[in-house]
Amino acid sequence: MSVFFNSASLILGLAAWAFAIAAIIKNDKRCHSFISFTACNLSLVFQILEIHNRVNLGDFSAIMDTIGAVVLASVVMSSVTIIINLAALFRAGAKNK
Numbered sequence: 104m105s106v107f108f109n110s111a112s113l114i115l116g117l118a119a120w121a122f123a124i125a126a127i128i129k130n131d132k133r134c135h136s137f138i139s140f141t142a143c144n145l146s147l148v149f150q151i152l153e154i155h156n157r158v159n160l161g162d163f164s165a166i167m168d169t170i171g172a173v174v175l176a177s178v179v180m181s182s183v184t185i186i187i188n189l190a191a192l193f194r195a196g197a198k199n200k
Contacts, residue, residue, distance in 0.1 A: 108153035115146035116180045123184055126191035136188045143184040147177055 119142035126135035150173055157166045 104156050105153060108149045108156060112146045112149035112153070115142045115149065116176075119143035119146060119180065119184045120187060123187035123191060126188065127194055130191075130195050136191055139184060139188055143181060146180065150177060 119139045122135045122139035122142060126139065129135065154166060154170075154173070157163070
């Protein structure tokens with residue numbers, strides 16, 4: 104189950120960035136940005152489910168070993184997603200003027 108949660112989280116995180124970049128390129132701020140934020144949120148949900156799975160297994164040492172990296176990756180992923188989507192929003196706003 105851990106492989107699924109981690110793989111899904113990674114794929115959805117990359118998809119969040121890809122859709123945000125697509126929003127900049129295609130100048131379609133609504134659809135691509137919504138999908139980007141949704142993928143980012145689902146990626147974080149899968150990380151929470153992974154931690155929950157570890158708790159159910161009683162594998163607290165694995166949680167303690169990886170929680171710092173999980174927190175850092177979550178902050179970076181969320182921050183980059185927000186920044187790219189804001190860039191798409193500003194670019195779309197500039198083109199509409």
